[in-house]
Amino acid sequence: MPQTLEKTTKKLRQFNKVCEILDRYERNPAKLIPILQLVQDEYRYLPEEVLTYIATSLSLPPAKVYGVATFYAHFALEPKGKYVIRLCDGTACHVKKSIPILEALRERLGLTDKVRTTPDMLFTVETVSCLGACGLAPVMVINDDVHGQMTPEHAVALIDEIAAKEGKK
Amino acid sequence: MIAELEKVASEFGNAESKVSRRVIICAGTGCVANGSLKVYAEFIKQIESAGLDIVTELKAEGAEGDNHTSTLLQKSSSAPIRLSKSGCQGFCQMGPLVTIEPEGILYTKVKPEDVAEIVQTTLIDHKAVERLLYRDPVSGKQCTGTAEIPFYQRQSRTVLKSCGIIDPEDIREYIHSGGYMAAKRAYTEMTPEMVCEEMLYSGLRGRGGGGFPTGKKWDLTRIQPGPKKYVICNGDEGDPGAFMDRSVMEGNPHSVIEGMMIAARAIGADEGYVYVRLEYPLAVARIRRAVADAEAIGVLGDNIFGSGHGFKINVMEGAGAFVCGEETALIASIEGQRGMPMPKPPFPAQSGLWGKPTVINNVETLASVPIVIGKGAAEFRQRGTETSPGTKTFALTGHVANTGLIEVPFGTTLREVVYNIGGGVTDDRGNVTGEGFKAVQIGGPSGGCLTEEHLDLPLDFDSLKGVGAMVGSGGLVVMNKQTCMVRIARFFMQFTQNESCGKCVLCREGTKQMLALLDDIMEGNGTEKTLETLERTARAVQKGSLCGLGKTAPNPILSTLKYFRAEYEAHVYQKRCPAGECKALLRPTIDPAKCKGCTMCAKKCPVGAITGELKKPHVINPDICIKCGACAEVCRFKAVSGV
Numbered sequence: 001m002p003q004t005l006e007k008t009t010k011k012l013r014q015f016n017k018v019c020e021i022l023d024r025y026e027r028n029p030a031k032l033i034p035i036l037q038l039v040q041d042e043y044r045y046l047p048e049e050v051l052t053y054i055a056t057s058l059s060l061p062p063a064k065v066y067g068v069a070t071f072y073a074h075f076a077l078e079p080k081g082k083y084v085i086r087l088c089d090g091t092a093c094h095v096k097k098s099i100p101i102l103e104a105l106r107e108r109l110g111l112t113d114k115v116r117t118t119p120d121m122l123f124t125v126e127t128v129s130c131l132g133a134c135g136l137a138p139v140m141v142i143n144d145d146v147h148g149q150m151t152p153e154h155a156v157a158l159i160d161e162i163a164a165k166e167g168k169k
Numbered sequence: 170m171i172a173e174l175e176k177v178a179s180e181f182g183n184a185e186s187k188v189s190r191r192v193i194i195c196a197g198t199g200c201v202a203n204g205s206l207k208v209y210a211e212f213i214k215q216i217e218s219a220g221l222d223i224v225t226e227l228k229a230e231g232a233e234g235d236n237h238t239s240t241l242l243q244k245s246s247s248a249p250i251r252l253s254k255s256g257c258q259g260f261c262q263m264g265p266l267v268t269i270e271p272e273g274i275l276y277t278k279v280k281p282e283d284v285a286e287i288v289q290t291t292l293i294d295h296k297a298v299e300r301l302l303y304r305d306p307v308s309g310k311q312c313t314g315t316a317e318i319p320f321y322q323r324q325s326r327t328v329l330k331s332c333g334i335i336d337p338e339d340i341r342e343y344i345h346s347g348g349y350m351a352a353k354r355a356y357t358e359m360t361p362e363m364v365c366e367e368m369l370y371s372g373l374r375g376r377g378g379g380g381f382p383t384g385k386k387w388d389l390t391r392i393q394p395g396p397k398k399y400v401i402c403n404g405d406e407g408d409p410g411a412f413m414d415r416s417v418m419e420g421n422p423h424s425v426i427e428g429m430m431i432a433a434r435a436i437g438a439d440e441g442y443v444y445v446r447l448e449y450p451l452a453v454a455r456i457r458r459a460v461a462d463a464e465a466i467g468v469l470g471d472n473i474f475g476s477g478h479g480f481k482i483n484v485m486e487g488a489g490a491f492v493c494g495e496e497t498a499l500i501a502s503i504e505g506q507r508g509m510p511m512p513k514p515p516f517p518a519q520s521g522l523w524g525k526p527t528v529i530n531n532v533e534t535l536a537s538v539p540i541v542i543g544k545g546a547a548e549f550r551q552r553g554t555e556t557s558p559g560t561k562t563f564a565l566t567g568h569v570a571n572t573g574l575i576e577v578p579f580g581t582t583l584r585e586v587v588y589n590i591g592g593g594v595t596d597d598r599g600n601v602t603g604e605g606f607k608a609v610q611i612g613g614p615s616g617g618c619l620t621e622e623h624l625d626l627p628l629d630f631d632s633l634k635g636v637g638a639m640v641g642s643g644g645l646v647v648m649n650k651q652t653c654m655v656r657i658a659r660f661f662m663q664f665t666q667n668e669s670c671g672k673c674v675l676c677r678e679g680t681k682q683m684l685a686l687l688d689d690i691m692e693g694n695g696t697e698k699t700l701e702t703l704e705r706t707a708r709a710v711q712k713g714s715l716c717g718l719g720k721t722a723p724n725p726i727l728s729t730l731k732y733f734r735a736e737y738e739a740h741v742y743q744k745r746c747p748a749g750e751c752k753a754l755l756r757p758t759i760d761p762a763k764c765k766g767c768t769m770c771a772k773k774c775p776v777g778a779i780t781g782e783l784k785k786p787h788v789i790n791p792d793i794c795i796k797c798g799a800c801a802e803v804c805r806f807k808a809v810s811g812v
């Protein structure tokens with residue numbers, strides 16, 4: 001019983017946060033994108049029930065909110081790992097061989113084009129079109145840290161370092 | 170509150186005159202990634218422990234309620250050293266960069282461990298630390314400062330002039346360098362018509378890619394009726410390989426805001442938006458801070474310079490959609506919709522954000538505006554060509570010795586950019602080679618390829634259009650002979666296919682088909698018919714797409730087909746990739762006559778495809794081989810061929 005209660009209050013608390021964000025933008029439907037951004041910062045993804053809740057609060061059809069959430073690359077409908085690794089595959093990075101880095105990372109973490117997050121929710125590997133740090137190509141970003149002039153070996157070493165810090169092999 | 174620019178400038182000037190030296194640390198994205206903030210922290214530590222006075226933020230002496238800094242400035246009789254961060258200095262590859270003024274010394278690749286030596290040798294003993302100076306890879310000459318470095322010498326930095334010198338987070342420094350004077354002139358001495366005329370006469374063309382005359386765009390919006398109009402700054406720089414807008418927003422955000430204010434004056438807008446892509450968190454933070462500071466000091470807000478006109482700026486982050494760089498899609502995004510383009514007309518000038526007349530300009534265009542209004546259109550026209558006046562920033566990347574951000578007058582040749590500013594073409598290992606040049610891809614996914622025969626072509630809007638390329642946002646990717654042009658075309662096609670919003674059939678399905686056709690060619694399944702279909706599809710998509718994304722998506726294919734047709738044909742008819750990049754077409758073999766049986770290749774092969782006995786020729790099993798080329802790389806006898 002206490003456990004269920006805890007879960008319920010936790011959920012309520014989370015919706016409180018959503019309400020706060022909605023209120024900050026005066027429940028203005030034109031502010032849907034900034035609202036979704038803040039909500040995603042909170043949850044690290046956009047849970048389905050939250051999307052529905054936002055739609056109701058803004059008096060928008062849920063399809064519209066879902067449509068916006070799926071249109072933009074930044075919005076994730078599934079949870080991401082604790083460390084989001086974004087490999088730049090812009091032109092400069094691409095000609096300086098970014099793909100072998102991606103392959104090495106996927107190989108090391110057992111990920112594929114379809115499976116982007118490790119089962120232990122530690123790592124997510126994605127590509128991005130351009131990070132605008134082309135002078136340092138190829139570039140990889142782990143959460144907010146930019147790492148330039150990457151090589152497959154160096155990238156895997158960084159992953160191993162994080163995994164070791166997190167106490168996992 | 171009305172800003173008193175002269176007072177701010179003179180107070181700042183007074184405070185700065187008390188400083189003996191200035192240490193500027195580049196805090197652009199590239200240098201930060203290389204650890205420049207750690208260098209900054211180390212400077213504070215080392216200067217203090219050397220017993221020197223240090224100022225990290227200049228405050229006007231005797232400013233009210235600010236006794237702390239006044240005492241800081243008067244702490245010792247010797248003049249203090251000012252430590253400041255700057256925006257991108259353009260020379261990203263050599264970062265972190267540290268400049269010491271007034272000597273003009275530029276140190277490259279500075280690490281925290283070097284800081285103590287710099288403090289002792291340069292700040293105390295007044296000598297340069299030679300090992301940290303830049304050495305020109307071509308001449309081997311050691312360069313003390315930017316004045317001696319060919320990369321900087323041959324540029325004419327105008328929009329980027331203050332980028333990398335002033336502190337982007339200090340509005341007073343911008344004002345001290347003459348900032349906001351152009352806006353003041355526009356609001357207090359000029360009518361909207363005069364501003365538009367001046368812009369029209371300057372010939373400034375939109376730097377976002379299209380090259381539409383800015384003055385004309387403004388004038389069309391100005392004549393629209395209605396009290397509510399908007400100015401939008403398009404900071405959604407999504408072109409892979411371009412980062413000039415990022416550098417301007419990070420390095421000199423106030424110049425963008427001043428440009429927006431002048432645009433607002435010209436068309437009669439009272440509200441504006443800066444739309445920045447979220448992949449640029451530092452740019453977002455700096456623009457937000459700049460807006461807040463401009464409001465606090467009284468530049469932005471109600472009754473600007475006592476003119477009775479008000480202007481408010483909102484900052485919005487994008488959410489990751491390339492198509493939002495297209496103006497009608499960007500407007501939809503600000504309105505909270507999916508960023509899908511609308512057919513034009515009506516143009517945003519007639520009906521834009523929330524149906525109101527709207528001007529949308531690119532970041533670099535807006536940053537050029539204060540230069541035009543401040544110095545006059547006639548002076549602006551001094552540089553560049555007749556039909557493309559002024560300068561243009563380019564992001565120079567790829568296989569070139571000096572990568573980074575450059576600014577040259579329109580009309581500069583590609584040869585000058587690649588060989589003199591860029592320092593020449595490099596091979597895959599980064600060494601400069603004399604004969605490595607193959608092509609330059611210009612203008613991102615909307616642009617095309619230029620070849621050796623175009624090296625002497627002056628870069629401007631019209632000449633590039635004439636050869637099937639475009640200035641675009643200004644990405645210049647240099648490619649060496651080891652680059653497969655079919656792959657490059659495929660790379661851009663993959664990009665546009667991912668980013669197509671899906672609204673119109675030709676773009677949505679056409680890009681998908683073109684991608685599949687390119688895949689066929691690269692995998693060795695291409696026929697004459699494939700090439701034919703590819704070309705026809707490309708022309709159809711070019712003709713029938715709704716917005717710029719679709720219309721220009723086939724450009725990389727059409728221009729590579731035009732200039733590198735032989736390479737496509739080698740893939741199709743000979744099943745061979747001349748650059749050796751298409752894995753499916755590789756046939757790695759070991760020449761038994763050259764193989765000494767050293768076993769290096771077998772050891773290095775990640776999949777165990779190579780077998781053989783010690784001191785006897787080895788063989789590659791083609792069924793297991795993944796064609797990674799590791800064997801060829803380690804072989805000292807050059808026995809591996811076909812990769």
